[in-house]
Amino acid sequence: MAIKGLLFDFNGTLFFDNPLHVEAFKRTFRSRGLAVPTSDFIAREIFGMQNEHIYKKFYNPNADAEEIKAFIAEKEGLYLSFVAEKDYDRLCDGAEELLDYLKENGIPYGIATGAEYETVLFYMKHLRLDRWFTLDNIVYTDGTFRGKPAPDIYRIAAGRLGLSPSECAVFEDGYPGLTAAAAAGIGKKFALYEEGMSDPVINGMTVDGVYHSLEGWREMLEELGMRNAELGMRN
Numbered sequence: 001m002a003i004k005g006l007l008f009d010f011n012g013t014l015f016f017d018n019p020l021h022v023e024a025f026k027r028t029f030r031s032r033g034l035a036v037p038t039s040d041f042i043a044r045e046i047f048g049m050q051n052e053h054i055y056k057k058f059y060n061p062n063a064d065a066e067e068i069k070a071f072i073a074e075k076e077g078l079y080l081s082f083v084a085e086k087d088y089d090r091l092c093d094g095a096e097e098l099l100d101y102l103k104e105n106g107i108p109y110g111i112a113t114g115a116e117y118e119t120v121l122f123y124m125k126h127l128r129l130d131r132w133f134t135l136d137n138i139v140y141t142d143g144t145f146r147g148k149p150a151p152d153i154y155r156i157a158a159g160r161l162g163l164s165p166s167e168c169a170v171f172e173d174g175y176p177g178l179t180a181a182a183a184a185g186i187g188k189k190f191a192l193y194e195e196g197m198s199d200p201v202i203n204g205m206t207v208d209g210v211y212h213s214l215e216g217w218r219e220m221l222e223e224l225g226m227r228n229a230e231l232g233m234r235n
Contacts, residue, residue: 050147094214
C-alpha cells in the first residue's frame with residue numbers, strides 16, 4: 001500500500017535531546033534511592049515509553065497515583081530545566097525544511113510522543129512548533145491509551161491523519177517505539193536518531209532505513225513516492 005503520511009516520535013527523533021533525558025532519569029532514580037540504569041539501557045529500553053509505565057515496569061509495579069505523579073514531576077522538571085539551561089532550541093538538521101514542505105504540499109504528518117500535555121505545550125512555545133503542529137496532529141500521553149511498545153499511539157495517530165497505519169511511515173529513535181509501530185501495522189519503519197546514541201534496531205527488529213538527520217529528506221520522500229518533479233522544482 002502506498003505511503004501517504006508521516007508520523008514522528010519527537011524526543012531524540014525530531015528533537016535531539018536524549019542526553020538531557022538520560023541525565024534527568026539518572027538524577028531522579030538516584031534521588032529516590034533506586035538502582036540507576038546505564039545510559040545504554042535508558043536509550044534502548046526506556047526511550048519512547050510513558051513515564052508511568054517506566055516507573056511501574058522497572059521499579060514499583062504497585063505504585064499508587066501520588067508516587068507516580070511525584071516521580072514524573074521530578075524527572076520532567078529536571079529535563080525541562082536542562083533544555084532551558086543548555087540552549088536546546090532547534091530541531092534536527094533538515095527537520096524544519098521537511099515540515100515546511102509537508103505543510104505547503106498538503107502531505108499528512110503528525111507527532112506520536114510519550115510526553116505529557118504540559119511538556120508538549122512547552123515544546124510548542126520553546127521550539128515554535130505551532131508553525132507546523134496543533135494539538136490535533138500531536139498524540140501525547142493523556143492516560144487514555146497504552147504507551148509504547150503497545151501499538152495504540154500509532155493507530156490513534158494514523159487515524160488523526162485520516163489514514164490507516166499501513167499508509168504511514170514512522171520515524172523512531174527507540175526500540176519500544178519501533179516495536180509499537182510494527183505492532184500497529186505501520187507501512188514503513190525508519191530509525192532516526194542522533195549519531196553516537198545507542199542503535200534502537202535490536203532484538204531482531206528490522207527497519208526500512210536508518211537516518212541520523214533529515215538533511216536527505218528530498219531523496220527520502222522520492223523513495224516513498226511522496227515527492228514528484230513538479231513539486232521538487234518549487235522546493
